[in-house]
Amino acid sequence: MNFDFSGKRVLVTGGTRGIGRAAVEAFLAAGAQVAVNGRTEESTHNAVAILGKNAIPAPGDISRPDACRAMVSHAARQMDGLDVLVNCAGVAHGGPVDEVTEAVWDATLDANLKGTFFCTQAALLFLRMSKGNVVNLASDAGLIGEVGLAVYCASKGGVVNLTRALALELAPDIRVNCVCPGYVDTDMVRRDVINASAHPDQTEAALAASSPLNRIACPDEIASAILYLASDAARFVTGAALQIDGGTTAGHPRR
Numbered sequence: 481m482n483f484d485f486s487g488k489r490v491l492v493t494g495g496t497r498g499i500g501r502a503a504v505e506a507f508l509a510a511g512a513q514v515a516v517n518g519r520t521e522e523s524t525h526n527a528v529a530i531l532g533k534n535a536i537p538a539p540g541d542i543s544r545p546d547a548c549r550a551m552v553s554h555a556a557r558q559m560d561g562l563d564v565l566v567n568c569a570g571v572a573h574g575g576p577v578d579e580v581t582e583a584v585w586d587a588t589l590d591a592n593l594k595g596t597f598f599c600t601q602a603a604l605l606f607l608r609m610s611k612g613n614v615v616n617l618a619s620d621a622g623l624i625g626e627v628g629l630a631v632y633c634a635s636k637g638g639v640v641n642l643t644r645a646l647a648l649e650l651a652p653d654i655r656v657n658c659v660c661p662g663y664v665d666t667d668m669v670r671r672d673v674i675n676a677s678a679h680p681d682q683t684e685a686a687l688a689a690s691s692p693l694n695r696i697a698c699p700d701e702i703a704s705a706i707l708y709l710a711s712d713a714a715r716f717v718t719g720a721a722l723q724i725d726g727g728t729t730a731g732h733p734r735r
């Protein structure tokens with residue numbers, strides 16, 4: 481589906497790589513002006529340098545509410561407003577429950593849940609003016625549990641229900657939705673899980689087998705869903721958690 485975002489102003493957190501980068505490129509291809517958030521000045525400027533004149537840098541660590549406020553207002557001032565906020569920045573720390581430290585809990589919840597909330601709060605003024613919308617990156621791990629990912633599951637479950645609560649409270653002016661991807665071929669999975677394992681091929685096959693469609697997703701397959709939810713085609717959609725997971729959360733596979 482071809483979406484038209486001509487004249488629209490979009491901010492994508494965590495937009496320098498992975499799913500966020502795919503979303504940035506898709507919004508740019510659809511005619512939008514896009515503010516690209518990355519955690520550091522360097523990563524953000526490096527990404528924007530090759531994205532063309534409609535991409536502008538908006539660096540800032542979204543795990544800190546003060547940085548969320550400064551970054552969102554900088555982006556909106558640069559673009560003279562804001563139509564779409566995509567809360568994509570996130571981290572995943574795996575490991576057994578017994579080994580979870582308070583530092584891991586805080587780092588995960590601060591980036592995935594607190595950052596999503598405070599970037600959205602900082603964008604409200606602009607989104608109310610534009611009658612805009614928010615798309616959050618949740619996960620299939622926000623809908624079902626996963627062994628070794630308890631903290632990540634808690635953070636993404638929080639994003640799913642935060643999405644619903646915000647959708648209710650901000651209606652009818654601002655729509656709020658989330659996507660729930662399964663495994664996606666980004667650094668979070670390819671570098672940190674598959675290639676970091678003792679047997680990458682077997683690990684990839686195991687991740688693929690968790691989906692009835694028997695593969696992991698490409699980042700642009702998630703970007704398509706983000707653009708749909710952000711577009712006028714989804715004008716009657718709010719509070720939705722859209723699974724893009726090859727059927728992983730549909731139920732029990734055939735035995």
Ligand SMILES: NC(=O)c1ccc[n+]([C@@H]2O[C@H](COP(=O)([O-])OP(=O)(O)OC[C@H]3O[C@@H](n4cnc5c(N)ncnc54)[C@H](O)[C@@H]3O)[C@@H](O)[C@H]2O)c1
Pocket residue numbers: 493494495496497498499500517518519540541542543567568569570571572591595617618619620660661662663664665666667668669
């Ligand atoms: N890859 C998957 O399988 C998968 C599945 C479901 C959901 N997700 C979610 O999609 C989102 C994007 O993940 P990805 O796979 O592209 O991962 P990734 O690691 O490739 O990219 C994550 C991005 O978020 C940025 N980021 C992290 N913490 C930040 C902070 N405090 N401030 C600013 N930026 C920060 C990183 O710098 C990076 O650009 C995340 O929220 C992730 O939880 C990913």
